[in-house]
Amino acid sequence: MDNCSINKTVEKTDKQNIGDLLHFGKAVLEQNSNQNAESESILLLSYLLNKEKSALFLNRHLPVSPYKTKRFYEWVEQRKKGIPIQYITGFQNFMGLEFETSEGVFIPRSETEILVEKIIELIEMFPEKKRLSLLDLGAGSGVIPITVCSFFQKKGRDVNFYAVDVSEKALRLAAKNAQKFHCQNHINFMKGELFTPLKELNRSILFDGIISNPPYISHRDWKNLPDEVRIFEPPEALLGGEKGLDFYQKIIRESPKFLKPGGFLALEFGHRQKNDIKQLITENANYLQKVITFRDYYHNDRGIIAFKNSSENN
Numbered sequence: 001m002d003n004c005s006i007n008k009t010v011e012k013t014d015k016q017n018i019g020d021l022l023h024f025g026k027a028v029l030e031q032n033s034n035q036n037a038e039s040e041s042i043l044l045l046s047y048l049l050n051k052e053k054s055a056l057f058l059n060r061h062l063p064v065s066p067y068k069t070k071r072f073y074e075w076v077e078q079r080k081k082g083i084p085i086q087y088i089t090g091f092q093n094f095m096g097l098e099f100e101t102s103e104g105v106f107i108p109r110s111e112t113e114i115l116v117e118k119i120i121e122l123i124e125m126f127p128e129k130k131r132l133s134l135l136d137l138g139a140g141s142g143v144i145p146i147t148v149c150s151f152f153q154k155k156g157r158d159v160n161f162y163a164v165d166v167s168e169k170a171l172r173l174a175a176k177n178a179q180k181f182h183c184q185n186h187i188n189f190m191k192g193e194l195f196t197p198l199k200e201l202n203r204s205i206l207f208d209g210i211i212s213n214p215p216y217i218s219h220r221d222w223k224n225l226p227d228e229v230r231i232f233e234p235p236e237a238l239l240g241g242e243k244g245l246d247f248y249q250k251i252i253r254e255s256p257k258f259l260k261p262g263g264f265l266a267l268e269f270g271h272r273q274k275n276d277i278k279q280l281i282t283e284n285a286n287y288l289q290k291v292i293t294f295r296d297y298y299h300n301d302r303g304i305i306a307f308k309n310s311s312e313n314n
């Protein structure tokens with residue numbers, strides 16, 4: 001479809017049906033060399049009309065209101081400019097929950113679902129612990145503490161989090177998401193740099209576990225990131241120093257002071273960082289116990305769990 005015929009379609013705002021709009025979105029995105037034009041057109045329209053994808057196919061002849069039609073054109077135009085779908089629709093599904101997203105806040109990734117699954121498995125291994133206190137460093141939209149809290153809330157277990165982020169915008173969004181999933185009373189959001197807000201409290205807290213998916217992109221990898229990520233997502237949520245290891249060095253060094261004996265440290269990392277991070281952990285005398293690494297759905301190395309020594313002597 002050339003520009004002229006696409007524009008003609010755009011003008012027919014009052015007589016569009018679902019099929020026309022799906023076709024329009026696909027044609028515009030394809031023209032923009034989008035490899036997933038069809039599936040993205042479907043995704044955008046399904047969010048806009050709040051309908052399952054299958055319902056769109058079954059109702060191709062249903063008319064769409066002029067307001068929603070205009071909105072769809074705007075969304076397709078935004079996508080054409082490279083704006084991530086999650087910023088356009090305002091949502092990202094994470095472990096079956098529809099999290100709100102917003103520009104300026106890191107979009108949750110499916111890789112992090114593995115980290116959350118590992119934390120849930122770990123907590124389930126200790127059913128006698130009725131009350132757990134956890135820390136999430138770099139909370140972003142709040143997906144880690146919220147999915148963990150929401151899971152255990154349904155099971156009647158009291159899992160509480162402190163969740164820290166430097167970004168005011170992220171914390172506002174995370175608080176909104178916590179409210180949405182009824183976890184607001186179990187998560188204490190704090191603004192600041194890693195452990196700093198905890199050091200500023202007038203009491204010391206020891207956690208059963210510390211979790212983080214910190215910024216881990218190296219200078220070299222930054223240049224190779226897709227435009228969609230590099231241009232539109234906040235750099236401070238992505239960049240982890242020259243080798244991408246700055247946050248791991250700080251977290252591994254400082255975390256023992258905030259962990260109970262035997263407490264765990266669970267970190268997500270980039271797929272080429274396993275050896276560096278494992279080395280940082282094994283060089284730390286506080287983490288002489290078991291260390292577990294895990295992979296993501298694509299079989300890339302993706303995370304590590306280490307346990308603080310259970311007594312001063314081991």
Ligand SMILES: C[S@@+](CC[C@H](N)C(=O)[O-])C[C@H]1O[C@@H](n2cnc3c(N)ncnc32)[C@H](O)[C@@H]1O
Nearest residue numbers: 106108138139140165166167193194213215237
């Ligand atoms: C990769 S994102 C992860 C967000 C979220 N945990 C997730 O998995 O979707 C990293 C987060 O760390 C935050 N961050 C960056 N520097 C930080 C710092 N010095 N202290 C605390 N948080 C920081 C960013 O604002 C961002 O929200």
